[in-house]
Amino acid sequence: MSELEDFRASVRSWLEENAPKSIRGKVRDPALAYWGGRKTPLPFPEAKVWLDMMAEKGWTVPFWPKEYGGGGLNKEENKIFNQEMARLELPPPLTGFGITMIGPTVLQYGTEEQKKKYIGEIVRGEVRWCQGYSEPNAGSDLANIQTKAVVDGDDYILNGQKIWTSYGDLADWMFLLVRTDPGVKKQVGITFLLLDMETKGVEVRPIKLISGNSPFCEVFFEDVRVPQKNVLNRVNGGWEVAKALLGHERTMIANAFGGRVAPEKAENPMEAAARKYIGFRDGKIADSVIRDRMAQNQMDESCFLLTVQRNSDNIKAGHRPGPETSIFKVYGTELNQRRMELMLSILGPECLGWEGEGFEQGELDLCRVWLRSRGNTLEGGTSEIQLNIIAKQVLGLPDK
Amino acid sequence: MELVLNEEQTMLDQTAKNFIKDNSPITRVRKLRDDGDPLGYSKEMWKKMAELGWTSILFSEEDGGMGLGMAEVVLVTEAMGRGLAPEPFLGTVMLAGQALSIGGSPELREQWLGPIIEGEKALAMAYQEKGGRYDITRIKTSAKKTTNNYLLIGEKTQVLDGFGADAIIVSARTSGEDGEAEGITLFLIPAGTPGMTVTRQWRLDSRNVALVQLKDVEVPESNIVGTVGKGGQLLSQVIDQATVALCGEMLGGMSAAFDRTLGYLKERVQFDVVIGTFQALKHRAAKMFMEIELARSVVMAAARTLDGNDANKEILVSTAKARCSDAYILVTNEAVQMLGGIGMTDEEDTGFYMKRARAAEMTFGDATYHKDRFAALKGY
Known part of the structure; x- marks a missing residue:
């Protein structure tokens, strides 16, 4: 026990001494998240210093093994570390697909050489990763990918196209699924590759969305050479890796939602908006239908967050994750959409502003955020696919 | 607050579920109804439940109870809800019993609580x-x-x-x-x-x-x-507790009705396949499952906030009752739809759950009532 307390004391004094004053108390400000890599702009001036300081201690990913650059903390130490970060309300120094998706997957499937190279780069925030999964004809039917990889000497030669690649324009490396054997069952002929985005023949084009922003890209491959040593797991063993990565992704999503269980602010943004745009009569929101929808929405959110908490309490108590885990993606995203729709109703005509004079910044932002939210139930597996998964894997309903 | 069962609670949960499964199938409720039994429940069964300790969970050790909390009560009512066991838990233990326990004079407590805990008297x-x-x-x-x-x-x-x-x-x-x-x-x-x-x-x-x-x-x-x-305040307090006990019952009822529906989807054949292969039904089943999972979380949370006398307890009680009301109705309405014509017959048990869902919805306030209370408590 005293060893853990010593550890807590040392973490606390180190953070007190080193964490930049400007980011304390800003744990939930998404604008402060730093995605690392060579192309990402710094979200705040001290971001790089904060990253380097933390990376040197392995504290960008404190629970990864020390031998590859992680912090090597055990469960109890990691919990203490998180508590101490929370105490100063510090945002994590680094985020991104390296930490949440490909890192854990490399640790699980990588060779010693791969672990040394990639894990170290991720921990130090040197490389930003993107995910090359979806293709024009492989969305919900992901196993239908057609990007071809053909052996040529020590390399593969890649031809094909990926689409809906999140932040493909800001990433340094891509992990992707390619077809290495077209002659077998779809799932069997797929290989998991790691690709340097600087390689000749890779072209990235951002896609403009209905929100006017371009968080997604198309990525084209024309005779792109990838060394065979960049295969993760065995050749034609990519589908297994993809599924494992999905598991890491879901755990991370669950944890991310779990992190949102925090004491509520005095007045949440929805209540503030109702006060401003609708007004109160006799102590109640003047529009009783909006008031009812708000109560419903907040109740839904509360029940959802309690379910996330139940899942994490269950895991903490040493049980396996229960079937409730499967609902996080579909319910969480649909809840967010309902919240956005309700916000539009609350703002009324003021939510229609696209740009320019006569609209407040918050009004212009909401319009874009709402449009963006429509994609929540598509990306990362559509709601329909998630419901299929629940029906099959949790409820045991047969395919045929 | 931890939303997980400890060892003792897990045991209570298992014992209660097994007891109901072995002793209180729907056929028992059906018979009581068909006989027009004026009491509507069995005194013997109530006595057995008391012997299992169910009536004593919430009462203090001074009053002869176990001094446990709502976290345990909802496990018992959930089990009772699965079998729609009609014994007088709400009236006797949760309403009258708790009112006496909190507000009764020493004489009244002495006179009534012992017999309540023993399962001898119903209030x-x-x-x-x-x-x-x-x-x-x-x-x-x-x-x-x-x-x-x-x-x-x-x-x-x-x-x-x-x-x-x-x-x-x-x-x-x-x-x-x-x-x-x-x-x-x-x-x-x-x-x-x-x-x-x-x-x-x-x-x-x-x-x-x-x-x-x-x-x-x-x-x-x-x-x-x-x-x-000051009876209004005492009554509100007691009804809040009873509401969460009822939510436990509703959770059990919706779970049982859902299990029944799921079983039917896996066995009923049309167009040469089981109807559970149809995506239109799969998605609706998955949605029911989500609603039940959310209901389970909020029932556990509401019970624990009452036990901890937390500041947000009333908000969670209303959230739980609104959720369980909506979810129980959704699940039982969907059950009848998915069972088809059979769901409309009295011979099929699902109708019992659908009827109970409505009665439970309109006991201690329906979803609309609790949304209104929730909004008022939140200050809007």
Whole structure:
């Protein structure tokens, strides 16, 4: 026990001494998240210093093994570390697909050489990763990918196209699924590759969305050479890796939602908006239908967050994750959409502003955020696919 | 607050579920209904439940109970809900029993709590009046002080577990106007007291509810539960607890109805395949599953906030009741749709759950009522 307390004391004094004053108390400000890599702009001036300081201690990913650059903390130490970060309300120094998706997957499937190279780069925030999964004809039917990889000497030669690649324009490396054997069952002929985005023949084009922003890209491959040593797991063993990565992704999503269980602010943004745009009569929101929808929405959110908490309490108590885990993606995203729709109703005509004079910044932002939210139930597996998964894997309903 | 069962709770959960499975199938409820059994439940079964300790969970050790909490109560009511066991847990333990436990004089506690815990006596709480909907302050029943006693006049409807009860606690106005929180007093009236008539009412769920008519019923001051004029507050507190116990029952009911539906989807063949292969039904089943999972989380949370006397307990009680009301209705309506014509027959058990879902929805406030209360508590 005293060893853990010593550890807590040392973490606390180190953070007190080193964490930049400007980011304390800003744990939930998404604008402060730093995605690392060579192309990402710094979200705040001290971001790089904060990253380097933390990376040197392995504290960008404190629970990864020390031998590859992680912090090597055990469960109890990691919990203490998180508590101490929370105490100063510090945002994590680094985020991104390296930490949440490909890192854990490399640790699980990588060779010693791969672990040394990639894990170290991720921990130090040197490389930003993107995910090359979806293709024009492989969305919900992901196993239908057609990007071809053909052996040529020590390399593969890649031809094909990926689409809906999140932040493909800001990433340094891509992990992707390619077809290495077209002659077998779809799932069997797929290989998991790691690709340097600087390689000749890779072209990235951002896609403009209905929100006017371009968080997604198309990525084209024309005779792109990838060394065979960049295969993760065995050749034609990519589908297994993809599924494992999905598991890491879901755990991370669950944890991310779990992190949102925090004491509520005095007045949440929805209540503030109702006060401003609708007004109160006799102590109640003047529009009783909006008031009812708000109560419903907040109740839904509360029940959802309690379910996330139940899942994490269950895991903490040493049980396996229960079937409730499967609902996080579909319910969480649909809840967010309902919240956005309700916000539009609350703002009324003021939510229609696209740009320019006569609209407040918050009004212009909401319009874009709402449009963006429509994609929540598509990306990362559509709601329909998630419901299929629940029906099959949790409820045991047969395919045929 | 931790939303996970500890070892003792896991054991209680298992024991309760097994007991109901082995001893209280729907055929038992069906028979009670078909026989027109006036009591609507079995005294023997109630005694057995008491022997298992279910009636003693919530009472303090001083009063002869176990001194446990709502976290344990909801496990028992969930099990009862799975089998729609109609024994008088809500009326006897959660309403009258808790009102006595919190507000009863030492004499009243001494006289009544032992027999309640032993499963020897059944009690009820008469708080609802026609036209009052879910507002416990809208009562016309009055209690006028005489020299030594109070004289009660009025009528209470759908009194849970009221028929055949050994005593009924009645809310009556001793001062103030209809709709005011202040001025309500709770009186314990033993069965057989002159002027009190208890008539069985028949609802769609065939549970024991009664019409209680009071014509110049004399009640001594010593039978007041709690403080004169402050009965409304005591009643609210007790009803909040009972609401969460009922939510546990609803969770059990919706889970059982869902299991039944899921089983049917896996066995019913049409177009040469089981209908569970159809995506239109799969997605609806998955949505029901989500609603039940959310209901489970909020029921656990509401029970624990009551046990911890947390500041947000009322908000969570309302969230739980609104959720369970909506989810139970969704699941049972969908069950009948998915079972098709069979779901419409009396021979199929699903109808029992659908009927109970409606009765439970409209006990202690429906979803609309609780959304309104939630918004008011949140300050909007």
